[in-house]
Amino acid sequence: MGGRADRTSHGRAEPSPGGLSMPTQKKPSAQKATTARKSPSGSRKSASSGAGTSKKSASSEAGTRRKAAAPSSEAPRRASASRVAELAAQQLLALTGKEPEGVAGLERTDDGWAVMVEVVELRRIPNTTDVLATYEVEVDSGGDLLGYRRVQRYVRGNVGDESR
Known part of the structure; x- marks a missing residue:
């Protein structure tokens, strides 16, 4: 055991006092150095040289950031119907804190979309007595998001007029 070196994930080992080999640990000061690099466009960018970061990934991230930050002279973006429904449900959850049960309707309007989202307003046992809202x-x-409003509230187990 004393003469054999234990390997670390880096493939090297350092002898410790007493002849036992101990795995080396990463030195944070050398790993987290910040350097200034020139991007392909000639401007200087600050990049961290942490573990696992390569020049290739840093430059590809910078390229992605440039594309996202570029002003758009194109027509306004349009999301697909399924994406709009998903975004509407997420935004309603963020505002109300109520878990979406599903999307009950989706309609294109002059300003964008009207999405009917069902949410659980009040959980009960058994769940057939939960209070839902549209x-x-x-x-x-x-x-x-442009706005939202509750249009209907009902108990899950009640079969009623579904004209809305």
């Missing part, structure tokens, strides 16, 4: 969520064509 919210109309208005979003623009890109999926950004």
